[in-house]
Amino acid sequence: MPHFRWMTAGESHGPQLVAIVEGVPAGIPLRTDDINEDLARRQRGYGRGGRMKIETDRVEFAAGVRDGLTLGSPIAMTITNHDHQNWLDRMSPALMEIRPEAVTRPRPGHADLAGGLKYNRRDLRDILERASARETAARTAVGAVAKCLLAEVAIDVFAHVIAIGPVQVGPLDLPHAKLKSRARASDLACADEDAEARMKAAIRDAAHAGDTLGGVFEVIATDVPVGLGSHVHWDRKLDGRLAQALMSIQAIKGVEIGDGFRTAAMRGSQVHDAIHYDAFDKRFTRPTNRAGGLEGGITNGEAVVCRAAMKPIATLKKALPSVDVRTKEPFDAAFERSDVCAVAAASIVGEAMVAIALADALLEKFGSDSSRELVRNVGSYVAQCKEFE
Ligand code: EPS
Numbered sequence: 001m002p003h004f005r006w007m008t009a010g011e012s013h014g015p016q017l018v019a020i021v022e023g024v025p026a027g028i029p030l031r032t033d034d035i036n037e038d039l040a041r042r043q044r045g046y047g048r049g050g051r052m053k054i055e056t057d058r059v060e061f062a063a064g065v066r067d068g069l070t071l072g073s074p075i076a077m078t079i080t081n082h083d084h085q086n087w088l089d090r091m092s093p094a095l096m097e098i099r100p101e102a103v104t105r106p107r108p109g110h111a112d113l114a115g116g117l118k119y120n121r122r123d124l125r126d127i128l129e130r131a132s133a134r135e136t137a138a139r140t141a142v143g144a145v146a147k148c149l150l151a152e153v154a155i156d157v158f159a160h161v162i163a164i165g166p167v168q169v170g171p172l173d174l175p176h177a178k179l180k181s182r183a184r185a186s187d188l189a190c191a192d193e194d195a196e197a198r199m200k201a202a203i204r205d206a207a208h209a210g211d212t213l214g215g216v217f218e219v220i221a222t223d224v225p226v227g228l229g230s231h232v233h234w235d236r237k238l239d240g241r242l243a244q245a246l247m248s249i250q251a252i253k254g255v256e257i258g259d260g261f262r263t264a265a266m267r268g269s270q271v272h273d274a275i276h277y278d279a280f281d282k283r284f285t286r287p288t289n290r291a292g293g294l295e296g297g298i299t300n301g302e303a304v305v306c307r308a309a310m311k312p313i314a315t316l317k318k319a320l321p322s323v324d325v326r327t328k329e330p331f332d333a334a335f336e337r338s339d340v341c342a343v344a345a346a347s348i349v350g351e352a353m354v355a356i357a358l359a360d361a362l363l364e365k366f367g368s369d370s371s372r373e374l375v376r377n378v379g380s381y382v383a384q385c386k387e388f389e
Helices: 032-043 082-087 112-119 125-131 133-151 176-185 193-208 238-247 260-265 343-366 371-386
Strands: 005-009 016-022 059-063 075-080 156-164 215-222 252-257 276-278 283-285 304-310
Touching: 005 133, 016 133, 032 059, 032 133, 032 343, 075 133, 112 125, 133 156, 133 343, 156 176, 156 193, 156 343, 176 215, 215 343, 238 252, 238 304, 238 343, 252 260, 304 343, 343 371
Parallel strands: none
Antiparallel strands: 005 016, 016 075, 059 075, 156 215, 215 304, 252 304, 276 283
């Protein structure tokens, strides 16, 4: 059973998104502002569509927080979908006298068709409402809770965009703090100003062509103690858990840890990170971090570095051929509105998912009922590692 348990509910145009988080120790500082900042960052980004002008995501606590601190009980959060007011007829949970028009035209690249067949729903709206990336607002809230937990033991998680369409950032040899502050200041969560300008041009070009763009983001977690995850069983390996967490984000098609796919074309001597010892700090160090902070499925004390590739958004003005599920006739998909590029938004969700996977691994190793107990457990273990001989 996971140690940081959570679940979201909610349809894209329903009244609310809901998240419940369980397993968070008592006494962790948690304010709505901590969560709202991440929700606002997820809404930003050059290339988002009309929906983001309607929504201003804000969280409300329904349970689990009192006086700015977690209680140790389940934390329940809600986010209002403002657009719901425009969808009252189509999204009503009540039986409608006049049935809203069914969606019968599946969009290639979406869950519409496979989901409709699987759940036996003739109205594909029953699938697309939940498959929508709107759900990631609730995940971002859960991730913000995980980040507050990690912050108790000084672990920080941030993301930055490294490619959009064909445009890639140049080599970035920046300290983590600088990388983070530059990404936070950018419309595209990109730390390279020159690349950011070219990414925006690529997004404009795609929009003019009625098309969409994907990209790649990187998530970095700093000050992660050595020893999260384990080599002993497949399902305890943290690299596998991080990959699953990132891959579960809507539209993600690939995940790498550290230098990932690039290492496959290199020799071992060029790939593995040498081990040094810092006698002052009493810790083992590595001059390079190609492993992305994970060896044998265990954190090794270096920064955890993961990347995820997002496919271009599937709702296209320039639609691909599809077939009406009712008539079986081909059609040219009707287009309402869509984001052109949501890689910057996805990077914030990536941040959330990595934080969730790390929070789970932290509680697995140091499981505690209170913040004080957690901090003490981590501190005594770190001291134990310094005495290792
Ligand atoms: C989405 C389609 C668009 C996006 C939405 C994800 O929404 P709509 O169908 O209302 O135009 O804006 O993203 C969000 C609402 C969000 O909060 O990120 C989809 O089909 O996945």
